Amino acid sequence: MSANGLILVVDDELRSIQAFIDELEIQGYTVICASTVEECRGVLARASGIRLVILDMMLPPGERPAALTGEGIHTGLRLLSEIRSTFPTLPVLLFTNVDVRRLQFVCDSYTHLIEKCSVFPFELPAEVRKLISE
Amino acid sequence: MGVSEEDEYLLSLNENQLRNIVIVPLLKHMGLRDVIEYHGGSAEKGKDVIGFYQGPLNDRHYVAVVAKAVDIHGSVSKRGSATETLMQAEQALNEPYTDIYGLKEVTIDECWILTSGEIKNTAIESIRGKLAKSNLDKLVRFIDRSKLIRLISDHMPSFWQRERRLLHFAHEVKAPLVGLQSNVSFLQRRWQSLPPERLEQKIEGIKCDIGLVWHLIETFVLVEQKDLPIRPERTNYRNLVLKALSMVPPESRQRVTVKLGDFQQNASAIMADRRLTEHAISCLLDNALRYSTQNVTIEERSDSNGSIALLVIQDSGIGIPSGVEERIFEPGYRAPNAQALTVTGMGMGLAVARRILRQHQGDVKLVRQSDPTEFALCLPMA
Numbered sequence: 116m117s118a119n120g121l122i123l124v125v126d127d128e129l130r131s132i133q134a135f136i137d138e139l140e141i142q143g144y145t146v147i148c149a150s151t152v153e154e155c156r157g158v159l160a161r162a163s164g165i166r167l168v169i170l171d172m173m174l175p176p177g178e179r180p181a182a183l184t185g186e187g188i189h190t191g192l193r194l195l196s197e198i199r200s201t202f203p204t205l206p207v208l209l210f211t212n213v214d215v216r217r218l219q220f221v222c223d224s225y226t227h228l229i230e231k232c233s234v235f236p237f238e239l240p241a242e243v244r245k246l247i248s249e
Numbered sequence: 250m251g252v253s254e255e256d257e258y259l260l261s262l263n264e265n266q267l268r269n270i271v272i273v274p275l276l277k278h279m280g281l282r283d284v285i286e287y288h289g290g291s292a293e294k295g296k297d298v299i300g301f302y303q304g305p306l307n308d309r310h311y312v313a314v315v316a317k318a319v320d321i322h323g324s325v326s327k328r329g330s331a332t333e334t335l336m337q338a339e340q341a342l343n344e345p346y347t348d349i350y351g352l353k354e355v356t357i358d359e360c361w362i363l364t365s366g367e368i369k370n371t372a373i374e375s376i377r378g379k380l381a382k383s384n385l386d387k388l389v390r391f392i393d394r395s396k397l398i399r400l401i402s403d404h405m406p407s408f409w410q411r412e413r414r415l416l417h418f419a420h421e422v423k424a425p426l427v428g429l430q431s432n433v434s435f436l437q438r439r440w441q442s443l444p445p446e447r448l449e450q451k452i453e454g455i456k457c458d459i460g461l462v463w464h465l466i467e468t469f470v471l472v473e474q475k476d477l478p479i480r481p482e483r484t485n486y487r488n489l490v491l492k493a494l495s496m497v498p499p500e501s502r503q504r505v506t507v508k509l510g511d512f513q514q515n516a517s518a519i520m521a522d523r524r525l526t527e528h529a530i531s532c533l534l535d536n537a538l539r540y541s542t543q544n545v546t547i548e549e550r551s552d553s554n555g556s557i558a559l560l561v562i563q564d565s566g567i568g569i570p571s572g573v574e575e576r577i578f579e580p581g582y583r584a585p586n587a588q589a590l591t592v593t594g595m596g597m598g599l600a601v602a603r604r605i606l607r608q609h610q611g612d613v614k615l616v617r618q619s620d621p622t623e624f625a626l627c628l629p630m631a
Contacts, residue, residue, distance in 0.1 A: 128593070130498060131428035133454065134435035141439070175590055212423040231427040235434040 118143035120166035120247060125155045125194070127174050131231075132210070138236035139243065151175055152194050159198065165205065166247050170195060172211040172218075189213065192221065199226075206246040224249070255398045255409060259365040264318040267365050268297055270412075271401065272316055276300045278404040281312060283350050295340030296357065311348075313341040313357040320366035321393075324375040331372040334362055335379055342385050363392040411473075414581060417595045418469045424593065425458040425465075432458070453499055460496035464535070467528055471601045472580050477608050479522040483631050486530075486549050486560045489523060493530040501538045508548040517551060517558040518631040521609055526628070529605040529613065532598035533562045533624050539594065540587060541566025546621075551630075560626040561616065568619025577615070578603050602626070 122139060126132055127150050136146050147162060149155040152174055159165070172191035195207060207226050209218070215230045222228055227246055234242065262270065268286050276284045281300030296313035304310055315337045323329035338360050345354045362368070362376070368391050380386040392400070401408050432455050436448075443451070471477065494502060519526075537545040541564035550559040567586045569577060576582050583596040603613040609628055616623040 128424050130454065130500075131424040131458070132431065133428075134431035134451070137439075138435060173593075212420065212427065232423065232430065236431050237434065237438050 119244075121145045121147065121162065121164050122167050122169060122243065123147050123149065123155070123158055123162070123165050124169045125149045125152075125174065125191075126169075126171040126210070127151065128171075134236045135210075135239050139240055142240040144240070144243065152190060155194060156197075159201070167206045167208060167243055168198060169208045169210045169243075170198075172209055172213050195221065195226065206249070208242070208246055253398075255401075256394060258409075258412065259394055259397065262318060262365060264297075264316060267318050268314075268316050271365075271397070272298050272314055272363065274408070275401060275404060276312075276314070279400070283348075285349070287313075287346075294344035294346065295337040295342075296346060299346060299357075309355070310358045311346070311355055312359045312361060313346070314361045314363050315341055317362070317364035317366065319364065320369070321362070321364055321372045322367075322369040323372060325379045326375070331375055334372075335376045338362055338376065338380065338389055339383075339385070342388055357388075359388050359390065361390045361392055363397060365394050365397065368393040410581060414469070414472060414595065414597070417581075418465060421593060421595055422462060422465050425461040428458040429455060429462075450499075457496065457498040464496065464528070464531055465595075468532065468595065468597050468601050471525075471528070471604065472597050477525075477604060479525060479605075479608050481520040481522055481609065483518055484521055484523055484526075485518055486558065486626075489521070489527045489530055490547055490560070492527050493534055496531065497534065497538065504538065504544050505534070506544055506546045508546060517549065519558050519628045520631045521628055522605075525605045526609070526626075529602035529626060530560065530562075532602040533613070533626065536598050537562050537564035537566065537622075537624075540564065540590060541622075550625075552627075556630055557611075557627050558630050560628075561623055562626075563621045563623045565621045568622050569615060571618065574615055574618065578613070599624075 119142065122144050124132070124136060124146055126148070129136070129148055129150055136148070139146050147158055147165075149158050155168075155170075159168075170191050172189040174190040174194065191209065191211070195209070198205060198207060204225055209221065209226065209228045210231055211218075211228070212231050215228045218228055227242075229242060259267070259271070273284055273286055276298060277300075281302060284298065284300035287296045287299050295315060297316040298314040299311065301309040301311045315334060317330070317334060319330055321330045321334050323331045325332050325335045341360045342357050345356050347353070348355050373391055377386045377389065380389060432451050436443075436451055440448070490507060494505060494507070497505065534545070534547070543565045546561075546563040548561045548563065550561055551557065552559060567590055570584055570586055573582075573584050577584055578599050580600040581596045582600075583594055587594065599613065606613050606626055606628065611626065611628040614625050614627060616625045
């Protein structure tokens with residue numbers, strides 16, 4: 116077990132957030148990655164001791180945002196409700212390129228929201244620590 | 250009634266966006282002349298957008314638009330959106346306007362109350378009733394969101410498509426920009442403690458993200474550009490393929506097999522605009538890598554009579570379903586199995602690649618739909 120705990124990162128474009136993952140690992144977290152909904156389900160079923168899920172909003176399969184507004188249904192939101200039904204108090208950080216001003220409704224005590232462009236890698240571990248300790 | 254995508258789009262705009270993105274171009278497409286957005290100036294006097302129709306006797310029929318991004322409801326006897334709209338319409342019709350082109354003071358002949366929201370019948374009756382007292386009621390037209398959607402579709406049929414493209418592009422470009430921003434920030438902090446191979450990896454990542462941003466910008470511009478001038482020069486596929494490959498992320502590059510043999514020994518000379526043809530190759534390569542987890546092969550062939558140089562890009566990915574063989578070349582179209590597999594993708598690559606190649610008197614063809622999928626770039630030999 117790592118010093119700070121196990122984090123599951125779910126993102127279909129892991130390459131674009133690799134620096135965030137690297138920084139978490141440098142700061143003592145163990146990171147498991149999943150790039151699809153199926154992979155995420157598999158990891159959650161197998162792994163124990165996950166302290167936090169960092170979840171992208173738009174994941175395959177399918178459902179891209181409503182083409183004209185960037186809104187619409189996002190796969191990540193459906194996955195979130197699935198996670199909630201099994202792990203009601205597991206902290207989830209929605210980490211997304213979607214404009215978060217439109218998504219505040221998903222936030223609660225265990226669900227937080229950060230737009231990818233609004234944080235630097237070295238700032239993410241502090242956010243993660245806060246969420247885990249809360 | 251369900252809310253359509255067009256409804257959602259209009260509802261997402263603020264008043265300023267509504268005027269500039271929708272109303273001004275719409276009026277121009279409807280044949281109004283000298284259309285200007287008038288909002289914000291001291292001389293506005295109720296008019297948000299102004300233009301005129303040229304009459305049969307060379308007379309000018311001036312139209313002022315009172316633009317709103319809210320529902321217009323209630324009655325003019327109470328404070329609210331109906332009262333505010335009435336005041337603006339009265340001002341638009343009563344206060345003369347200085348036509349900045351003719352530098353003459355003119356009066357408005359017609360006022361359009363236009364909103365991206367709804368207009369309740371009670372509000373229309375109330376506003377008309379009040380305007381009737383000064384005989385202005387016949388000069389007012391009401392355009393609510395559903396009428397506005399019809400007008401846009403009738404007069405600017407490509408508007409929705411263009412806005413979709415713009416939003417897709419904006420979304421697509423965010424991922425590499427996040428990659429760039431985070432990698433640069435990471436390197437700034439961790440530069441000295443990273444082993445050389447990690448450093449190399451990060452720099453390679455940055456290079457690829459820059460390449461991806463350029464690729465997306467280029468694709469978007471090529472779709473939007475009306476003319477596509479080309480500057481052909483003597484080259485061969487090999488040079489172009491190697492350049493296109495250099496922008497592919499290393500982990501994907503490992504999956505690409507470039508078939509040498511004839512390709513290397515006897516590369517056929519073609520006449521091609523290097524930058525554009527390289528872009529077309531990148532588009533096909535990007536698709537092959539995106540929709541397949543297996544190896545991708547790039548192979549040069551020639552047609553049976555030896556006059557056309559073919560570059561075949563082959564993958565064992567999801568394949569092209571029957572029935573959409575031509576649709577995949579339409580800008581913005583993504584096959585259902587492609588949409589199901591990845592969220593990203595503008596659906597522009599094949600359209601742009603074909604446009605580029607046709608401009609060279611060549612083409613991009615779907616040779617084989619699946620197992621493996623094969624696309625061929627065809628260019629006349631030099």
